[in-house]
Amino acid sequence: MARINSCYTKLASGYLFPEIARRTRIWSAAHPGAEILKLGIGNTTEALPEVLVNAMKAKLDKLSCRDTYTGYGDEQGDTPLREALRDFYKEHYGVTLEADEFFVSDGAKSDAANIQNLFSEDCVVAVQDPAYPVYVDSNVVGGRSSGFENGAYKDLVYLKGDSSNGFVPEPPKEKVDIIYLCFPNNPTGAVATKEQLKAFVDYARANRAVIIFDAAYVSYIEDPELPRTIYEIEGAKECAIEINSFSKNAGFTGVRLGWSVVPHALVCEDGEPDQLHKMWNRRQCTFFNGASNIAQAGGLAALSGEGFAACQELVDYYKGNARIIREGLESVGLECFGGKNSPYIWARCPEGYSSWEFFDFLLDRCHVVVTPGAGFGAAGEGYVRVSSYGHRENVIMAVESIKEGLKK
Ligand SMILES: *Cc1c(COP(=O)(O)O)cnc(C)c1O
Numbered sequence: 001m002a003r004i005n006s007c008y009t010k011l012a013s014g015y016l017f018p019e020i021a022r023r024t025r026i027w028s029a030a031h032p033g034a035e036i037l038k039l040g041i042g043n044t045t046e047a048l049p050e051v052l053v054n055a056m057k058a059k060l061d062k063l064s065c066r067d068t069y070t071g072y073g074d075e076q077g078d079t080p081l082r083e084a085l086r087d088f089y090k091e092h093y094g095v096t097l098e099a100d101e102f103f104v105s106d107g108a109k110s111d112a113a114n115i116q117n118l119f120s121e122d123c124v125v126a127v128q129d130p131a132y133p134v135y136v137d138s139n140v141v142g143g144r145s146s147g148f149e150n151g152a153y154k155d156l157v158y159l160k161g162d163s164s165n166g167f168v169p170e171p172p173k174e175k176v177d178i179i180y181l182c183f184p185n186n187p188t189g190a191v192a193t194k195e196q197l198k199a200f201v202d203y204a205r206a207n208r209a210v211i212i213f214d215a216a217y218v219s220y221i222e223d224p225e226l227p228r229t230i231y232e233i234e235g236a237k238e239c240a241i242e243i244n245s246f247s248k249n250a251g252f253t254g255v256r257l258g259w260s261v262v263p264h265a266l267v268c269e270d271g272e273p274d275q276l277h278k279m280w281n282r283r284q285c286t287f288f289n290g291a292s293n294i295a296q297a298g299g300l301a302a303l304s305g306e307g308f309a310a311c312q313e314l315v316d317y318y319k320g321n322a323r324i325i326r327e328g329l330e331s332v333g334l335e336c337f338g339g340k341n342s343p344y345i346w347a348r349c350p351e352g353y354s355s356w357e358f359f360d361f362l363l364d365r366c367h368v369v370v371t372p373g374a375g376f377g378a379a380g381e382g383y384v385r386v387s388s389y390g391h392r393e394n395v396i397m398a399v400e401s402i403k404e405g406l407k408k
Helices: 006-010 016-030 050-063 079-093 108-118 134-141 194-207 275-287 293-303 305-331 355-366 392-407
Strands: 102-105 125-129 157-160 178-182 210-214 240-245 258-261 336-338 344-348 383-387
Touching (some): 016 355, 079 102, 102 108, 102 275, 108 134, 108 210, 108 240, 108 258, 108 275, 194 210, 293 305, 305 336
Parallel strands (some): 125 157, 125 178, 210 240
Antiparallel strands (some): 102 258, 240 258, 344 383
């Protein structure tokens, strides 16, 4: 008799995006013909850079010819791509890593969900609040919470971000084993300074904890003082795994390609030296058959000089949108965070509005869909996330509509 993994029943119901879709559907049905402007989901909208498209077409041509066809590649990723990632970290971040410390994957979300599998079920997990939901949900399914109560998962440690700490929390006071960090942050747009990241690295080394660092939005950082990778911090190779993706810089949300860095030097409380690296290698070889070879050809092109420049143009387009949104919202008195080294604007709801109430207001009054902050954790209550992913003309219309709606 098969029995379910009962941890699934502990997941809090009402996943954020289906609930947004439900409310939007109801509103649309009641207002036939009214156009809705979407600044909700963090999904890219602009065409792929031509350099990347050409590289993927060339790969397809090879696959269409018997002499140059290739099937399965290495589970860890194509060697040229892993070497290009190594060279990219060296050239752009001044960080030295080995090519075999890079594991290419089908995206950062899968890696973020799967990585918890390396750790014992009784590890104590700390997450930022608010946070991208996959860190929490994967650990709940992995058995690290005994249930959801009063808006929070039991046994998890929440590191609260708010306006007083600029949405960059301090390391936990208690002893935890695994810490998820995401900078530039989704949803708040906050970016940790080197000093702030160093505090986490020092904590992790002192406690033999492991940091899972999600750097999916690194290409949106423009301030030269801000760290681009956790490995800019001394000692991070001993205590941090970095997860990254081509989704938000190269427009690969649909193409699918990411990577994780699992350093040889990474240690934890009871493992042998190099053990976590070997375990992730083992995990990927057994449970994963490698990322698409077409996507990897595109990723390789994205790391070239020409490809990188084209990707940065794409990033600049979204950052232009972010600026329009932030300036527009601030002009009608909304307090905004993020939107500078990040594609997300984190806006405080007007006095008296909860996240969902302000969501409903913006939908009803302005016909604009945003994301209620409360969907990212209890500390997100009282905020909404406004995404800069969208065509410029739609972003401008949405911002004008919000300005109109909030004036009255
Ligand atoms: C979009 C996003 C990712 C990227 O996920 P992919 O699976 O690579 O598309 C990772 N982390 C965060 C926080 C994100 O917002």
